[in-house]
Amino acid sequence: MMKHLTTVFASLLVVAGLAATAAGVRFEAANNASTTPGGQRFDEEYGVGYAVQVMSEASFFTWKIFNQTELADRRAAMDDRVKLVVNDINGNILGFESDSESSITLNAGYVNNITGDVRTLVTGLLYHEVTHVWQWGQQDTNWTHGWVYEGIADFVRLRAGYAPPYWVQPGEGSSWDAGYSVTAWFLDYCDGLRPGFVTVLNERLKDGYSDDDFLQIMGKPVQELWRDYKAKYGG
Ligand SMILES: *[C@@H]1O[C@H](CO)[C@@H](O)[C@H](O)[C@H]1NC(C)=O
Ligand SMILES: *[C@@H]1O[C@H](CO)[C@@H](O)[C@H](O)[C@H]1NC(C)=O
Ligand SMILES: *[C@@H]1O[C@H](CO)[C@@H](O)[C@H](O)[C@H]1NC(C)=O
Numbered sequence: 001m002m003k004h005l006t007t008v009f010a011s012l013l014v015v016a017g018l019a020a021t022a023a024g025v026r027f028e029a030a031n032n033a034s035t036t037p038g039g040q041r042f043d044e045e046y047g048v049g050y051a052v053q054v055m056s057e058a059s060f061f062t063w064k065i066f067n068q069t070e071l072a073d074r075r076a077a078m079d080d081r082v083k084l085v086v087n088d089i090n091g092n093i094l095g096f097e098s099d100s101e102s103s104i105t106l107n108a109g110y111v112n113n114i115t116g117d118v119r120t121l122v123t124g125l126l127y128h129e130v131t132h133v134w135q136w137g138q139q140d141t142n143w144t145h146g147w148v149y150e151g152i153a154d155f156v157r158l159r160a161g162y163a164p165p166y167w168v169q170p171g172e173g174s175s176w177d178a179g180y181s182v183t184a185w186f187l188d189y190c191d192g193l194r195p196g197f198v199t200v201l202n203e204r205l206k207d208g209y210s211d212d213d214f215l216q217i218m219g220k221p222v223q224e225l226w227r228d229y230k231a232k233y234g235g
C-alpha cells in the first residue's frame, strides 16, 4: 500500500496525473483539458485515479480473453506503460489509441456531450482502447483489415458488459467486415459456437489477417458463417 501511494504521489508531481503499476505495466492517466467543460466533467464524474484502475482491470480482462496467462504470451506495451490523456480535440471523435506509444486519448468534447452515465460509457471506451494496446496484428497495416481489430476491441468491451446503447443490435449490419459493433456481435456469435474462437483469432493475427482464419478455426468460410448468423436473426 505504501509503495503504491509513493508511486502515486511521485507521478502526481511529474505528470499532474495518477499512476499505478500492475503485472509489470505502469498505468498512467492525466487530464490535459481540466479547464474545458468536458475536462471538468471528467474530473468530477470519472477522475484520473479511477481511469488508472479501469485501465488496469481492462488489461487483466483482455489478457484473460486472449488466454495470455504468462507475461511471455503478451504483446509488450511501449516502455511497459499504458497512458491515458484527456484532451480537447476538434471533431466528432470519442477517443483513440496511438499504437506506437501505447497511449490512449479521450476527447473531453465527447465526455461533455454524454447524455447517459459517464462512468459506464467512458469505462466501455477504455476497455476498447486498452484492447488495442494488447491485441496482436496491428502491424498488418494501412489498417487494411482495421475492421477485425476494431471488431475484437468491441468484442472485449461487449464481453466485459459495456456494450453502449448506441450500438447496433445483434444480427444487424450488412457485412461481417463492417467493424466495431457489427463485427463484435458476429465474433460473439462465432465464439458462442466455438468457445475460444476470438482467443485463437487474436493469436493468428500475429501473422496478419486472412479470411482463411475463419475457415481454419470455425471449419466454415466466413461468408457461410455470416449467412448462418443473419439467418439466426431472421435475415
Ligand atoms: C495538452 O494540451 C495542449 C493544448 O491543447 C497541447 O498542445 C498538448 O500537446 C497537450 N499535451 C498532451 C500530453 O497531450
Ligand atoms: C458535441 O456536440 C456538439 C454539438 O452537437 C458537436 O458539434 C460536437 O462535434 C460534439 N463533439 C463530440 C466530440 O462528439
Ligand atoms: C500501404 O499504403 C501505401 C501508400 O498508400 C502503399 O504504397 C503500400 O503498398 C500499402 N501497403 C500495404 C501492405 O498495403
Ligand SMILES: *[C@@H]1O[C@H](CO)[C@@H](O)[C@H](O)[C@H]1NC(C)=O
Pocket: 067, 195, 196, 197, 199, 200
Ligand atoms: C489457453 O491456454 C492453455 C494453456 O496454454 C491451452 O491449453 C488452451 O488450449 C488455451 N485455450 C484457447 C482457447 O486457446
